[in-house]
Amino acid sequence: MSQYVLRRIALIFPLMFAITVVNYTIYVLSPGDPVSALLNPESMRYLEEEDLQALREAMGLNRPVHVRYLIWLREALRGNLGWSTQMRLPVHHIIVRDVGNTLGLMGFALLFSTVAGIVLGIVSALKQYSLLDYILTGIAFGGIAVPGFFFALLLIYVAGLRLEWFPVGGIVTVGAPPSVGDRLWHMVLPVVALSYDGLSTLLRYTRSSMLEVVRQDYITTARAKGLAERTVIMWHAFKNALLPVITITGLRLPTLVGGAVLIESVFNYRGIGHTLVAAAGSRDYPLLMGGLLITAIMVLFSNLIADLAYAWADPRIRYA
Numbered sequence: 001m002s003q004y005v006l007r008r009i010a011l012i013f014p015l016m017f018a019i020t021v022v023n024y025t026i027y028v029l030s031p032g033d034p035v036s037a038l039l040n041p042e043s044m045r046y047l048e049e050e051d052l053q054a055l056r057e058a059m060g061l062n063r064p065v066h067v068r069y070l071i072w073l074r075e076a077l078r079g080n081l082g083w084s085t086q087m088r089l090p091v092h093h094i095i096v097r098d099v100g101n102t103l104g105l106m107g108f109a110l111l112f113s114t115v116a117g118i119v120l121g122i123v124s125a126l127k128q129y130s131l132l133d134y135i136l137t138g139i140a141f142g143g144i145a146v147p148g149f150f151f152a153l154l155l156i157y158v159a160g161l162r163l164e165w166f167p168v169g170g171i172v173t174v175g176a177p178p179s180v181g182d183r184l185w186h187m188v189l190p191v192v193a194l195s196y197d198g199l200s201t202l203l204r205y206t207r208s209s210m211l212e213v214v215r216q217d218y219i220t221t222a223r224a225k226g227l228a229e230r231t232v233i234m235w236h237a238f239k240n241a242l243l244p245v246i247t248i249t250g251l252r253l254p255t256l257v258g259g260a261v262l263i264e265s266v267f268n269y270r271g272i273g274h275t276l277v278a279a280a281g282s283r284d285y286p287l288l289m290g291g292l293l294i295t296a297i298m299v300l301f302s303n304l305i306a307d308l309a310y311a312w313a314d315p316r317i318r319y320a
Contacts, residue, residue, distance in 0.1 A: 008307050012300055019296045020076070024069045027289050076293065082286030086279070091290040094275060099294060101171060102264065102271035106256045108191045113198035114249050120199075121206025121245075122238065128211065136203060143200025148259055152193035152266040159189060169268035190267045194259050198252045205248050209241040216240075250309030253302035257295060272298075 056062055063071075075081070081091035124136040143151075160168035166189050167173065173182055213219065214237050222232045261273030268274065272291055279288040 004311055005308065008304055012304065015300060016297065019300070020073055020293065021069070023289055023292050023296070024072060026292070027285055028065055030283075030285065072289075076290075081290035081293070084279075084284055084287040086282045086284045087287070091286050094287060095272065095290055095294050098271050098275050101269065102260050102273065105187060105190055105194060105264070105269065105271060106260055108187060109194040109198070109260075110249075110252070110256060112191055113195035113202060113252070116195070117199040117202025118206050118242075118245060121203045122210055122233070124203065124207040125210035125214070126233070137207075140200040140203045140207075143196045143203075146196075148193065148197060149262055149266055151196055152189075152263055155189050155193055156267070171270050186269075190263050190269050193266070194256065194263045197259065198249075198256070201252070202245060202248060206241065206245050209244050210237060213237045213241040246309055250306035253306050254299050257299050257302060261295070 061068070072082075079092055081095070083089070084091055084094055087094060120136050120139075124133050127133045146154075156168045159165045167186050168189070171183060171186050172178060173186070176182055214233075219232060219237055222236050223229075227236075260271060261276060263269065264271040264273035265277045272295055276288065276291040276295065278284075279291060
């Protein structure tokens with residue numbers, strides 16, 4: 001197991017290098033001039049071409065691309081991701097401020113989708129072909145068929161605007177004193193929207209796995225011994241049905257990162273995704289590059305956790 005872990009960790013470094021190359025290439029190929037993105041249109045009117053050229057030289061834009069990349073990489077390794085041209089703050093300060101909101105959103109979504117998906121999947125399997133089973137199966141297929149952004153908009157319209165149960169955007173109530181309860185209240189709809197896809201997947205896999213396990217001979221033997229049905233389900237069936245579910249849960253981690261970017265934009269929830277969209281719209285290249293880099297690193301480590309969970313659930317993977 002230790003060798004497998006070391007091999008997976010060793011693969012991260014060349015992947016991270018490739019990510020930095022792609023990240024900087026996107027910046028170089030982006031339309032527009034970084035100098036014009038730095039200055040507002042009013043200031044551009046009073047600058048001559050010589051002034052703009054002097055600014056380009058001061059920013060190092062006259063150097064070869066590979067030299068500029070190496071300088072950026074060196075500074076990034078030191079934690080210096082540049083200065084946001086729109087927010088007028090260091091990029092790493094903005095990322096540190098917002099990444100916690102994204103991680104919190106992902107953590108609650110993963111917890112909710114895992115617990116609810118497993119519980120509902122077990123109930124659906126034990127009530128096979130009942131009305132409740134059909135309803136839960138419909139919910140599961142709905143999570144696969146309905147796009148995430150559409151479900152998020154539906155939640156905003158129904159639970160936020162029509163019923164007025166939950167706030168429809170932001171991370172806190174404007175003008176209200178800060179509190180943990182208010183932050184959690186604003187997270188409800190984004191967490192449900194981000195969880196729906198994973199909940200549906202886990203519900204289907206848990207139901208299928210439980211139906212397969214309860215038909216095994218050792219389950220019949222346990223029942224023949226006179227064990228209570230709850231004991232048979234929880235201590236014999238559930239433990240064996242959980243292995244594929246662990247794998248699916250681990251594989252969901254990378255998709256949560258991408259889903260968080262979309263959900264944060266829909267709910268105006270200040271996180272890395274919301275910041276990326278704002279930076280792209282305002283051509284804030286340093287912030288956009290820093291946000292993309294951190295997002296890619298989050299995906300890499302999510303994949304690592306998924307691989308380790310997969311290897312733990314199925315030892316054969318360690319020796320493949």
